[in-house]
Amino acid sequence: MPLLGDVIQIVTEQTLLGQVIRNVFGYVVSLADPVTTVEEIADQFILQVAIVMLPMQTPEVSSVGVSVRNLDNPEEFIEKDWVGVGTNVTSGPVMPSYVASGFKLLRSDVDTRNGSKRIAGLGEDEVTDNTWNNSGSATTLDFLDALADILFALPGLTEMLPVIIGRDPITGQPDTGRISPVLEAQANPLVTTQISRKAGRGE
Secondary structure, three states: OOOOOOEEEEEEEEEEOOEEEEEEEEEEEEEOOOOOOHHHHHHHHHHHHHHHHHHHOOOOOEEEEEEEEEOOOOOOEEEEEEEEEOOOOOOOOEOOOOEEEEEEEEEOOOOOOOEEEEEEOOEHHHEEOOEEOOOOOHHHHHHHHHHHOOEEEOOOOEEEEEEEEEEOOOOOOEEEEEEEEEEEEEEOOEOEEOHHHOOOOOO
């Protein structure tokens, strides 16, 4: 049962062309309910955020799972299966696994840098030169809303605000003493990359 002020880290895992695709999300508990579990948080995140990615991704993207970790209580952790594929069937052949649509999470204070998300599974027909043609589409706007919205964990009354979690400059580990609420999410009109997703470089 996450407590008021606990910092929650959620990681999505997908695969594309043999590469593991991960994105990390942060939340802080702003309204706690003692009946809420990390499994219920995982279920709600899948419904409210994770599946909203799929309409932006081609069918070659497969979803594997979602993990939820309470950074303030290591005993509260779960890995949950998440089965689903991208549903964007009109964007042409999929681009390499390291090519992505980019999203910026604007910080509300200076405790952290701005955050970012890189969503794999772009199709060739939605890119012109270096421009992502669907950066203003309805599916993209839905994902922007999901990135900035409060996460409601049912059946309890727990609410969690999206935050950017800072990292220790030496260890690279999350630093729960440095968090910044997400002020707004923006889509990058230019195609971006995630080098660690290249074949032979990490996962």
